[in-house]
Amino acid sequence: GQNIDQPTEMTATEGAIVQINCTYQTSGFNGLFWYQQHAGEAPTFLSYNVLDGLEEKGRFSSFLSRSKGYSYLLLKELQMKDSASYLCAVRDQTGANNLFFGTGTRLTVIP
């Protein structure tokens, strides 16, 4: 099975940096994804890690440590529009390579 943990809620200030952590346990790890989801909308892809290390894409970066079962999403220069839920998802290579999602972290950016 899969077990994916994220903080439920976080608050940060506009212009600041925030780190959202994700820990996971899975039997057949085959990649970790971060998605952004605004309320009432479908998730949109942010990042993908399959090897250890940091992947940077503009204001967003994602880090993975497979040995620790740990990832984080780093958001820099926060903007008000970054207020959303951030979903950590792990792909399990057993079966159909399904993605299993954590509970999501609801980020609120304040002025």
Place this chain on the structure above:
Amino acid sequence: GAVVSQHPSWVICKSGTSVKIECRSLDFQATTMFWYRQFPKQSLMLMATSNEGSKATYEQGVEKDKFLINHASLTLSTLTVTSAHPEDSSFYICSARSRRVETGELFFGEGSRLTVL
């Protein structure tokens, strides 16, 4: 990127009726599509994996006779909620994976919000 379209976006129905939701991959062929359900302030829960030309694979706890999934072609999967009840009210989201995209990320439809009265 790849585009997935879902229809309808909103549906309100009476208890006991059936509702069909369509999921289409617009610019790629999807041999596999996934159906998720999301309750308010909760994350996505995988309901089933839809395979073109074969039966869907359901996750534990999901009633296959209640949530009928048909993957008639490489670009279309449908989810039918049969004899819907108020507890079935939820946000249903489909997704698909494109072979063109190496990361294997999922592309999501816009979601369908079902309200059963």
